[in-house]
Amino acid sequence: MAVVNKKGLLFVLILLAIIFPLIVPNQYYIHILTLAFIWTIAVYGLNLLSGYTGYLSLAHAGFFAIGAYSLGLLTVKVELNYWLAFMLSPIITCIIGVMIGLIALRTKEHFFAIYTLCVGYIIYLIIDKWDSLTGGVRGLIGIPAPADIGFISLSTPLSQYYFVFIILLLVIFTVYRIVHSLTGRSFTAIRNSEPLAQSLGISPMRNKLTSFVLSTFYAGLAGALYASFIRFIGPEIAYTTITFDLLTYMIVGGIGTLSGPLIGTLLIVWLSQNLQFLQDYRMLIFGPLLTLIIIFAPGGISGTFLQWRARRKEKQRINMTTMKKQA
Amino acid sequence: MLKLVNLTVKYGNFEALHRVNLEVDHGEIVVLLGANGAGKSTTFQTISGLNKPVSGHIMLNGQSIAGKSPDKIVKMGIVQCAEDRKLFQQMTVQENLMLGGYVHRGKKSRLRATLQEVFELFPILYEKRSNPAGSLSGGQQQMLAIGRALMAKPEFMLLDEPSIGLAPLIVEQMFKSIQQINQEGTTILLAEQNANAALSIADKGYVYESGKVVVQGSAEELLANEEVRKAYVGA
Numbered sequence: 399m400a401v402v403n404k405k406g407l408l409f410v411l412i413l414l415a416i417i418f419p420l421i422v423p424n425q426y427y428i429h430i431l432t433l434a435f436i437w438t439i440a441v442y443g444l445n446l447l448s449g450y451t452g453y454l455s456l457a458h459a460g461f462f463a464i465g466a467y468s469l470g471l472l473t474v475k476v477e478l479n480y481w482l483a484f485m486l487s488p489i490i491t492c493i494i495g496v497m498i499g500l501i502a503l504r505t506k507e508h509f510f511a512i513y514t515l516c517v518g519y520i521i522y523l524i525i526d527k528w529d530s531l532t533g534g535v536r537g538l539i540g541i542p543a544p545a546d547i548g549f550i551s552l553s554t555p556l557s558q559y560y561f562v563f564i565i566l567l568l569v570i571f572t573v574y575r576i577v578h579s580l581t582g583r584s585f586t587a588i589r590n591s592e593p594l595a596q597s598l599g600i601s602p603m604r605n606k607l608t609s610f611v612l613s614t615f616y617a618g619l620a621g622a623l624y625a626s627f628i629r630f631i632g633p634e635i636a637y638t639t640i641t642f643d644l645l646t647y648m649i650v651g652g653i654g655t656l657s658g659p660l661i662g663t664l665l666i667v668w669l670s671q672n673l674q675f676l677q678d679y680r681m682l683i684f685g686p687l688l689t690l691i692i693i694f695a696p697g698g699i700s701g702t703f704l705q706w707r708a709r710r711k712e713k714q715r716i717n718m719t720t721m722k723k724q725a
Numbered sequence: 726m727l728k729l730v731n732l733t734v735k736y737g738n739f740e741a742l743h744r745v746n747l748e749v750d751h752g753e754i755v756v757l758l759g760a761n762g763a764g765k766s767t768t769f770q771t772i773s774g775l776n777k778p779v780s781g782h783i784m785l786n787g788q789s790i791a792g793k794s795p796d797k798i799v800k801m802g803i804v805q806c807a808e809d810r811k812l813f814q815q816m817t818v819q820e821n822l823m824l825g826g827y828v829h830r831g832k833k834s835r836l837r838a839t840l841q842e843v844f845e846l847f848p849i850l851y852e853k854r855s856n857p858a859g860s861l862s863g864g865q866q867q868m869l870a871i872g873r874a875l876m877a878k879p880e881f882m883l884l885d886e887p888s889i890g891l892a893p894l895i896v897e898q899m900f901k902s903i904q905q906i907n908q909e910g911t912t913i914l915l916a917e918q919n920a921n922a923a924l925s926i927a928d929k930g931y932v933y934e935s936g937k938v939v940v941q942g943s944a945e946e947l948l949a950n951e952e953v954r955k956a957y958v959g960a
Contacts, residue, residue, distance in 0.1 A: 580830050583816065584827060596794075598827055598828075
């Protein structure tokens with residue numbers, strides 16, 4: 399029953415996303431939703447590491463920017479074929495991810511968060527100061543939109559919306575498969591207790607590094623999509639505020655859940671669009687909201703719902719058994 | 726098979742183990758007795774690689790394993806079943822078991838066969854295979870912890886206080902299961918407070934006191950030993 403419901407819900411959501419541009423033929427909304435999908439991909443990456451493996455990374459805007467700049471530089475300066483550059487960008491991000499991960503993962507908990515926060519800021523500084531390569535504060539202009547695939551053109555906002563949506567579906571599917579595989583379980587095992595995982599023969603370093611690199615892959619992929627969608631990138635996409643945006647999306651949606659990143663990102667993006675008139679005072683609403691969520695519902699929207707459902711099921715089970723006993 | 730030679734372990738300045746010598750032969754059940762804090766768990770953690778010794782050797786089949794990383798030691802066939810039934814509470818019973826077989830993840834058919842064996846040994850785990858581990862009773866959780874350790878197909882199992890917090894009847898069952906596991910070819914090193922029950926299935930034992938082995942001998946000798954009886958058997 400539950401499986402059918404879940405599948406049905408998924409089907410409805412996908413259908414809704416497909417027909418959304420047809421019922422709301424507003425360019426602006428389509429633009430915002432495409433951007434939200436791109437952020438969602440990055441949040442899925444962050445969630446794999448921070449949610450499932452328990453290592454809170456604050457460097458993800460940096461990796462996002464590395465993906466974006468890889469695509470930008472490869473297409474603008476090297477003038478590489480778009481699709482080749484598109485595939486190389488997440489891979490470059492991964493390679494840098496391996497190098498940073500090997501050092502960062504020697505630390506734990508708060509220290510890992512602090513260390514990655516610094517790494518993220520250093521990435522921002524490098525992009526900002528390395529004028530000759532990245533264009534510094536002026537940024538990179540003239541990044542091409544996704545090249546046509548055969549006769550399918552990807553230069554209109556509508557086609558880009560569907561393109562990003564398909565990639566998002568692929569991301570969710572792969573994350574689903576990873577989380578439900580033995581590798582994913584070993585990530586969760588490490589999150590629960592590293593010594594316990596070790597005593598079962600799980601090598602923490604190897605698994606943490608796998609999680610870290612996978613997580614940077616998604617961040618890099620999102621960055622590459624961002625670069626070819628916005629077609630202009632500046633160093634501010636590596637800045638700490640972006641990291642904390644991603645973090646907010648993840649925590650509001652539900653850390654360590656599959657639907658959390660999607661729910662959180664869409665909700666917060668929609669909210670901040672509707673509160674546009676408040677300008678930067680929006681943070682006066684988001685700040686307390688985030689604090690309240692962390693105190694009263696640390697599982698976020700998705701996590702709290704799952705907990706509530708688990709409790710209800712448990713209650714039903716107990717009622718059933720007592721009824722059986724009475725009968 | 727497993728031999729500890731002059732093993733010394735420190736936590737900071739505190740010496741938790743002082744020159745411990747211990748020997749376990751293939752197919753034996755050896756029990757470690759001692760009060761809380763005597764050094765039984767430290768011995769286990771050091772064998773499984775979670776602690777590093779300051780000096781001394783740990784030999785497995787003539788090969789030194791001291792200082793190796795825990796996952797390598799599990800691959801060599803030593804699996805620890807930690808105290809207090811440390812399980813992954815939110816994961817289901819079957820997921821916990823499958824994680825226990827992590828080192829054999831390449832051999833799917835063999836893992837499935839081992840899973841069947843564990844389910845045969847503890848049928849209740851099969852019944853509850855899709856329940857979260859946290860919802861099991863104490864005894865069932867201990868069975869799951871032992872079953873999870875068995876999934877790695879260990880040659881040598883370290884069992885840390887499997888009877889802790891269990892009802893007497895369950896304890897009896899637990900020891901029967903341990904004996905059965907041993908008869909099927911797994912060598913067992915067992916830490917216990919319940920000396921009577923433990924010595925009744927053991928070949929020999931070591932008595933710990935503040936980080937040192939103070940008495941050692943066959944199970945009969947220990948049961949006959951006046952001081953051991955007073956301290957641990959309560960007769």
